[in-house]
Amino acid sequence: YLYFPEFFEYMRAHDVPIDFVTWHKYDVEPSLYVKEAHMLREWMKEYGYEDAELFLTEWNYWQLKNRGAESSYEYYNFETRLNIKGAAFVGAVMCAMQDAPVDMLMYYDFRVNVDSFCGFYDPQTRKHMPTYYVFYAWSKLRGNQCACTLEGGEGDIYAVAAVKDGKTTLMLTRYNDDNNTCNIATVNISVKGYTPGEVVYCHLTDDRHNYTEIPLFPAEDGSVNVRLCNNSIAIVEF
Secondary structure (H helix, E strand, O other): OOOHHHHHHHHHHOOOOOOEEEEEEEEOOHHHHHHHHHHHHHHHHHOOOOOOEEEEEEEEEOOOOOOOOOOHHHHHHHHHHHOHHHHHHHHHHHHHHHHOOOOEEEEOOOOOOOOOOOOOEOOOOOOEOHHHHHHHHHOOOOOEEEOOOOOOOOOOEEEEEEEEOOEEEEEEEEOOOOOOOOOOEEEEEOOOOOOOOOOEEEEEEOOOOOOEEEEEOOOOOOOEEEEEOOOEEEEEEO
């Protein structure tokens, strides 16, 4: 992406309009995606292209150790994209990028058996893999995005929420690239204006669940607790 200033300089010097800007990003840390989005948007403003749209048109989990595509490390990347860690990474990036100055994200990719980047299906059995359930969970965030604040914790939990017809849907993702992270995180959820009912339903995806319905019982103040192991995704509906 470091060639962008030179590109923008050339386009401006030749009075060429830009409708959209696109870039690709493969990494393991969601914050780096956000950082690059802000960097690109600042360059766009600097060179007079602030009205152009910004698209991340390829992204996925890729841990790079300066090894070739046939290395054992690339097999680890392939394995990760198919398991719960890869799914949690996808959920974390999607949540983190909601507040970034980017217009669209295009996960790469959905083509089973074409290459090693598809995390939706087992390439042999076509069975749904964890990343499939992340996108299914994301589809539940219909309506208007609403303010969602995280307090405390280790910084490995990501959240986004939406409201429609008086119903609040919250998506929580816990992701940490450190495979030695093994503690359970308890997230206390409080929704402003929520009237406590008998039960709140959570759908959990982790190393033991695939979008499994888990009942949560509100406290007297209407808050509920969700327990998340490392690399997990939860949808909670109030």
